[in-house]
Amino acid sequence: MRSHCTAAGIRLALLGCLLLSASHAAAAEKAEEGKARIRILATGGTIAGTQTRQQDHAYKAGTLDVEQLIAAVPDLKQLAILGGEQVANIGSQDMNDAVWLKLARRINALLATPDVDGIVVTHGTDTMEETAYFLNLVIRSDKPVVLVGAMRPANALGADGPANLYNAVAVATHPGARGRGVLVAINDEIHAARSVIKTNxxxxxxxxxxxxxxAGLVHGGRVTWFEPMDKKHTHRSEFSIEKVEKLPRVDILYAHANMSADLLEAAVKNGARGLVIAGVGEGNMTHQSREVLAKAVKQGVAVVRSTRVMSGIVRRTSEVDDDKLGFVASGELNPAKSRVLLQLALTKTKDPAQLQQYFQEY
Structure with a gap:
């Protein structure tokens, strides 16, 4: 009798455990309902870098993989249903057109499915503004795409990567992020890809x-939005990389006092299809350089005047007669972003008037 009671007790206990387990599973499943499904695509950079000694400034970028980045951020999985992929593992000084095309194609493929609600890209800070703007022009979805990086390696004192990644995921899950184009979330701020630059x-x-x-603020995962971007981007962009295997070569040359024109001539000779001038002031350069660039335009090379100055606008036909010389004025875009837009624009046209239209619209 006693053994029978014991067996019955065990069966009841097991049944209770099963019911409790099922209850916990149901509760966990219910907790996941409504969460955004975010894919984190890692490319390396300081956010995934480590240093051997705190006293050293030297470190190696991209030593941590995407799963390690996710695991290092407390409560990150409470924000969203996460998945990770390693697209590249480089310092962003080595970012290149091939990785851009690979990354953009993967993002487009993921966002085209109902299983992904947004993308976070971990990236080195050196060229993050360029990658963000490239994606801003070629992503074919209004779902959120947020780039994030760090200024300090993962094991440095006061490492900023974990908080930045947490905030980036929070931005990607926020309903207000949809339709805003590609964003950069870093140091409690949200920036539009078209506007943001590295300044330190x-x-x-x-x-x-x-x-x-x-474009907004984000602190501890709480998001506040400001005015949206008024230029074309993402799902409203007419640029496509579907049939693009290689982007045209575009070089940036820095204007300065006593600027020589031989580097301009060398760039054209070596196959540049476009030149962006980081001009002085409002996109100006030496008289000799203007003459060489005017000849380059006649040879079919596109020329864009930008500025080495951090802020301001390069207006058309102000100090330089763009109409006469066939140049394009960059407007708000700095030299790095002017290069990105010109690369994509040259896949569609070489006409200076149409190129200028792109710089006004994008």
Whole structure:
């Protein structure tokens, strides 16, 4: 009798455990309901870098993989249903057109499915503004795409990567992020890809949008939005990489006092299909350089005047007669972003008037 009671007790206990387990599973499943499904695509950079000694400034970028990045951020999985992929593992100084095309194609493929609600891209800070703007022009969805990086390696004192990644995922899950184009979330600020630039070599407050200001703020996962971007981007963009295997070569040359024109001639000779001038002031350069560039335009090379100055606008036919010389004025775009737009624009046209239209619209 006693053994029978014991067996019955065990069966009841097991049944209770099964019911409790099922109850917990149902509760967990219910907790997951309504969460955004975010894919984190890692490309390396300082956010995934480590240093051997705190006293050293030297470190190696991209030593941590995407799963390690996710695991290092407390409560990150409470924000969203996460998945990770390693697209590249490089310092962003080595970012290149091939990785851009690979990354953009993967993002487009993921966002085309109902299983992904948004993308977060971990990236080095050196060229993050360029990658963000490239994606802003070629992503074919209004779902959120947020880039994030860090100014300090993962094991440095006061590492900023974990908080930045947490906030980036929070931005990607926020309903207000949809339709805003590609964003950069860093140091408690949200920036539009078109506006943001890196303005400091090492400080955590290294990113600004000098002409327009940030697109929003994010602190501890709480998001506040400001005015949306008024230029074309993402699902409204006419640029496509579907049939693009290689982007045209576009070089940037820096204007300065006593600027020589031989580097301009060398760039054209070596196959540049476009030239962007980081001009002085409002996109100006030496008289000799203007003459060489005017000849390049007649040879079918596109020329864009930007500025080495951090803020302001390069207006058409102000100090330089763009109409006469066949140049394009960059407007708000700095030299790095002017290069990105010109690369894509040259896949469609070489006409200076149409190129200028692109710079006004994008």
């Amino acid at each position: 070599t090492t400080n955590v407050q290294a990113f600004e949008s000098p002409n327009r200001g940030p």
